[in-house]
Amino acid sequence: MLNLHALGTPAAARLPASLSPADDAWQSLLGDLGAAELAGLRELALLRRLPAGAPVFGRGDLAAGLFAVLEGAVGLGQAMADAGGFQLERTVRGPAWLDLASAWLPEGHALDARALGPACVAELPLPALRRLMQRHPLLAERLVRALAQQVRELGAVTHDLMHKDAEKRLAAWLLQQARGLTELRLGERKRDIAAQLAITPETLSRMMRQLKLKGLIAVAGYAVQLLDPAGLQALAREE
Amino acid sequence: MLNLHALGTPAAARLPASLSPADDAWQSLLGDLGAAELAGLRELALLRRLPAGAPVFGRGDLAAGLFAVLEGAVGLGQAMADAGGFQLERTVRGPAWLDLASAWLPEGHALDARALGPACVAELPLPALRRLMQRHPLLAERLVRALAQQVRELGAVTHDLMHKDAEKRLAAWLLQQARGLTELRLGERKRDIAAQLAITPETLSRMMRQLKLKGLIAVAGYAVQLLDPAGLQALAREE
């Protein structure tokens, strides 16, 4: 959803050279901000560059700040008992918020987070951010808006889980990933896509074949063509 | 979750008589606030007293403010084509927030809302609230906290839908409703409870019988006793 600026960043050309590369990320996370707000964010953000597989935070850890993925992808899920395993629940592809909510709550983080590839993660420590919010009401409002956006998205996810079967969810997911184009490249392992759709890899494989047989898509490895976007849309719609 | 203050309101005795009855509601929605913030809220809130079945807002309607249920219960779901039908997705039992998010987003409300019984609903118009937030940063922070709480709860719901079967969800729901007590009264039709658990009424009936046969609960109509809360907890836990 917020990945629009990830590739081209046409706005970057117009920004003064003094701005750090993370500034575009803040723009796409919080919308347009004034120079003062950006400077404040840049000053208080703790940037961490992580290798693939590195943990970002753990379930139950006390959250000292807000977390965002600036580059790369981070997985949210549950670490398994055996050290290597990781039951993925959602992947966050930068730039996007990773955990906006936990810092405000006493329970700490709800899930484990670990880098899926090399990634750059920012943490905004809560006390400092709070002060910045008091000086810049615009920033506070933008945070509220970002939280509202997350509420909306999570609500849509629960709705889909309750009312759409696997095929419908896959159709909707393909359309969302394609963002209007008719061709798309799967950016992660199919088993991870399956995890996000709350189905098994086997079922995902079968559903892909179904859509192929129905002439709605063409699949070649990790490249997918949407042959009939309108048909997919109709399929994805409920009832 | 926030219903704790709904019945006893032991704090009410300590408040000056000048405070409107809605003040306790604001306290339980936003936490302790100063007199100035409360006065501001009381001034800008639009209160509506609704008869059973009255619509509160509709899917797609532009949201002009934040909505909260002060008294009674409001259902969130989808109105059916035939005028009477209503596919319930979640019920909000006052005092609790009904829709904190939509006002900040351009898409409007995500679901239809209608009173399930006689209810009292408050709307906080966004422009006025925004001004109030700028004068009272504490209020802004409390709103952020409330949104974070919703993100947390919705995340838990999706997690449960993905990883828990019907029996586990029912066990968890019973424990949550009982709030530590060992006896509880079902406050709504069983089919509505089933809708919230994303199962059919038939399955709910069968699951209740299952739990009864396992000796975990005793059921008599709408009265339920938790005979073995620890056992329920163990059942509700995943794996």
Added chain:
DNA sequence: CGAACCCTTGATACGCTTCAACAAGAGTGG
């Protein structure tokens, strides 16, 4: 080359829904 992944495919099992029938109130009107 083998080893370790990943994806696919098939057979089978299980959970839940759907459909149909029935019992138990609550209201209504004769």
Added chain:
DNA sequence: CCACTCTTGTTGAAGCGTATCAAGGGTTCG
């Protein structure tokens, strides 16, 4: 007061959707 109808909850039988288990083929990498 008794039929009559509506609504709700319960129960059973059958069927659909998805998971699970097991096997095979394709890559990549040591």
